[in-house]
Amino acid sequence: MSQIERRTRPSSSEVLVVDDEEDIRELIALSLLRLGLACDTAGSVAEARALLDSRRYRLCLTDMRLPDGDGLELVETIQARYPGLPVAVITAFGSIDTAIRALKLGAFDFVTKPVELKALRELVTHALRLDAKAEPAEASNGRRLIGSSAALAQLRVQIAKLARNQAPVFIHGESGTGKEVIANLIHAQGARAGGPFVPVNCGAISPELMESEFFGHRKGSFTGANTDKEGLFQAANGGTLFLDEVGELPLAMQVKLLRAIQERAVRPVGAHAEVTVDVRILSASHRDLAQLVAEGKFRQDLFFRINVITLRVPPLRERIEDIPELATHILRRLAEREGSAPRRLSAAAIARLQQYAFPGNVRELENLLERACALCDGDEIGMDDIELYPTEGITQSQIAFDPNREPAADDCDDDGGDDERIRVLRALDETRWNRSAAARKLGMTLRQLRYRLQKWGME
Numbered sequence: 001m002s003q004i005e006r007r008t009r010p011s012s013s014e015v016l017v018v019d020d021e022e023d024i025r026e027l028i029a030l031s032l033l034r035l036g037l038a039c040d041t042a043g044s045v046a047e048a049r050a051l052l053d054s055r056r057y058r059l060c061l062t063d064m065r066l067p068d069g070d071g072l073e074l075v076e077t078i079q080a081r082y083p084g085l086p087v088a089v090i091t092a093f094g095s096i097d098t099a100i101r102a103l104k105l106g107a108f109d110f111v112t113k114p115v116e117l118k119a120l121r122e123l124v125t126h127a128l129r130l131d132a133k134a135e136p137a138e139a140s141n142g143r144r145l146i147g148s149s150a151a152l153a154q155l156r157v158q159i160a161k162l163a164r165n166q167a168p169v170f171i172h173g174e175s176g177t178g179k180e181v182i183a184n185l186i187h188a189q190g191a192r193a194g195g196p197f198v199p200v201n202c203g204a205i206s207p208e209l210m211e212s213e214f215f216g217h218r219k220g221s222f223t224g225a226n227t228d229k230e231g232l233f234q235a236a237n238g239g240t241l242f243l244d245e246v247g248e249l250p251l252a253m254q255v256k257l258l259r260a261i262q263e264r265a266v267r268p269v270g271a272h273a274e275v276t277v278d279v280r281i282l283s284a285s286h287r288d289l290a291q292l293v294a295e296g297k298f299r300q301d302l303f304f305r306i307n308v309i310t311l312r313v314p315p316l317r318e319r320i321e322d323i324p325e326l327a328t329h330i331l332r333r334l335a336e337r338e339g340s341a342p343r344r345l346s347a348a349a350i351a352r353l354q355q356y357a358f359p360g361n362v363r364e365l366e367n368l369l370e371r372a373c374a375l376c377d378g379d380e381i382g383m384d385d386i387e388l389y390p391t392e393g394i395t396q397s398q399i400a401f402d403p404n405r406e407p408a409a410d411d412c413d414d415d416g417g418d419d420e421r422i423r424v425l426r427a428l429d430e431t432r433w434n435r436s437a438a439a440r441k442l443g444m445t446l447r448q449l450r451y452r453l454q455k456w457g458m459e
Contacts, residue, residue, distance in 0.1 A: 016052065017040070018071070019041070096262065107165065130164055146325055166191075170308075327345055349372075
């Protein structure tokens with residue numbers, strides 16, 4: 001008797017289940033029927049390929065071990081011949097490495113055996129939502145990628161592809177390149193768009209409060225815990241948790257974060273039981289995580305878990321042709337905020353901007369244009385209205401914040417010149433202008449940082 005079993009189809013929604021164990025096929029098929037979904041089942045790679053050639057499906061669930069091959073072969077076949085079809089793998093408990101290989105090949109997601117029906121329902125629900133995503137969406141904060149350069153076109157393609165799966169993505173790029181906007185776009189164009197997008201700057205949370213912030217706490221679990229509090233994982237349930245500057249997490253918190261990601265469950269501080277969470281993890285950093293791993297400052301197992309797919313964000317100096325369009329967009333937004341007509345840039349001003357290295361990238365361009373608008377008297381911003389930070393002779397590593405820098409003895413009396421000013425501005429940008437967090441990153445006291453800002457007229 002053939003391994004292929006066709007079931008009554010209560011609706012047009014259809015799923016292909018591939019597993020060599022009949023009882024597993026029966027269990028999954030019954031679960032899908034309860035969701036109103038019809039199901040075809042196959043017991044081998046060959047039978048699955050035959051069904052894929054003859055029918056159109058909205059989702060494929062495949063076991064990893066099959067009599068005539070493995071699930072990875074099926075993932076590769078679907079990616080090559082049916083690129084719009086989400087495929088999820090069913091893998092043995094503890095085989096995270098295998099699941100990660102599948103995700104890198106393009107699998108939508110994975111579930112572990114024994115299959116938990118709740119996890120299966122969540123996976124199927126997210127996968128079927130992809131059919132409803134006809135057009136690319138903007139980020140939930142209304143921001144989008146501005147520009148038409150080849151680098152940005154490639155980035156948009158990568159974002160659209162990553163939005164169609166649930167793999168953890170590490171977004172690597174310099175400060176100010178728009179990593180949070182990109183994470184939000186991946187969320188908005190994916191199956192979790194209807195759920196929350198929760199961004200968190202890991203460098204701006206006090207180490208003593210991290211566990212409570214991430215996992216929540218129960219009333220009375222520590223001094224000041226007057227009520228139960230939901231953590232960031234619970235707040236992002238059904239959606240996406242974006243860990244910005246993940247390289248700033250202390251090692252003790254990295255261990256707990258790894259467990260939460262692997263187990264898909266968290267234990268609030270003071271609680272006796274874990275709470276399951278359905279969250280996609282996106283992370284970002286301007287720092288080289290591989291180097292931090294080599295230095296023993298970042299756990300290798302967590303690095304491999306969050307870095308299933310790496311997305312590099314090009315700095316602004318690699319797409320200078322986007323500067324005129326970006327500047328026009330920024331000036332229009334500034335004018336709307338002020339309730340005035342948008343200013344325009346002269347050709348000389350545009351040329352000067354395109355010759356600048358932009359260590360602070362798009363965020364620095366925004367700051368420069370806002371200052372230029374404040375200094376400009378007319379409707380046109382000229383070359384002389386553009387005040388650039390001097391970068392001649394300053395390497396990118398010098399511009400970037402040095403976490404090992406020792407504060408000078410006379411820090412309160414000497415601001416260190418332009419190099420020091422760039423370092424301070426970079427730290428403030430990275431911490432969203434959280435002065436206490438920026439001072440810790442710079443190795444200064446809060447008083448020393450405030451002195452500098454007052455001296456520069458930026459307090």
